[in-house]
Amino acid sequence: xxxxxxxxxxxxxxxxxxxxxxxxxxxxxxxxxxxxxxxxxxxxxxxxxxxxxxxxxxxxxxxxxxxxxxxxxxxxxxxxxxxxxxxxxxxxxxxxxxxxxxxxxxxxxxxxxxxxxxxxxxxxxxxxxxxxxxxxxxxxxxxxxxxxxxxxxxxxxxxxxxxxxxxxxx
Numbered sequence: 001x002x003x004x005x006x007x008x009x010x011x012x013x014x015x016x017x018x019x020x021x022x023x024x025x026x027x028x029x030x031x032x033x034x035x036x037x038x039x040x041x042x043x044x045x046x047x048x049x050x051x052x053x054x055x056x057x058x059x060x061x062x063x064x065x066x067x068x069x070x071x072x073x074x075x076x077x078x079x080x081x082x083x084x085x086x087x088x089x090x091x092x093x094x095x096x097x098x099x100x101x102x103x104x105x106x107x108x109x110x111x112x113x114x115x116x117x118x119x120x121x122x123x124x125x126x127x128x129x130x131x132x133x134x135x136x137x138x139x140x141x142x143x144x145x146x147x148x149x150x151x152x153x154x155x156x157x158x159x160x161x162x163x164x165x166x167x168x169x170x
Contacts, residue, residue, distance in 0.1 A: 024133075025048045026051050026130040030085075030128050032046050033053050042055070043055060050088060051085070051086075051132065051133050052129075054084055057082055062082045063080070064079070065080075066079075067121075067123050070091065070120040070121040070162055076162070077160075079123075079125065083127075084126065085125070085131070085132040087124055087126075087132035087136040089106060089139075090122070090162075091104035091106065091121070091140075093105075107141075108141050109141075115141045117147075118143055119139070119144060119161055120163065120164045122137075122147065124139065125157065125158040131154060135151060135154065138150060139151060139159060139161065
């Protein structure tokens with residue numbers, strides 16, 4: 001139950017919990033960037049476990065951020081960013097395989113089971129960390145078509161979706 005006037009959330013079902021994993025690191029990055037800007041810092045890179053904000057430049061050049069290949073060692077691409085956040089959600093860091101099926105740590109809230117959207121990795125570039133973090137997770141769960149439609153609703157957002165069907169299995 002959400003009471004917007006009192007700014008209170010009540011969980012009615014015993015054992016029910018809130019998990020802010022899809023936004024916590026992005027929000028923390030935004031708080032850090034806000035504090036640094038207030039102190040006059042114009043250039044830095046903040047990395048909170050893969051949620052990154054690139055403030056300004058590195059010696060006059062854009063910051064370089066690598067996007068990992070979700071199935072094989074190595075990189076998919078290198079991003080060049082200035083005054084932007086980037087976050088990636090994927091099924092390749094925390095998962096297990098049973099009966100040749102990959103089960104990842106990102107849950108689909110509609111089913112209560114690990115996401116099975118056909119997506120292996122989603123990288124979102126956004127004006128702020130909270131948006132990048134939240135959209136990366138949401139798009140991962142929604143899948144390519146619905147995810148791209150969601151991303152279009154956010155100005156300044158760019159998305160790179162790697163579908164499972166486009167990868168070789170390891």
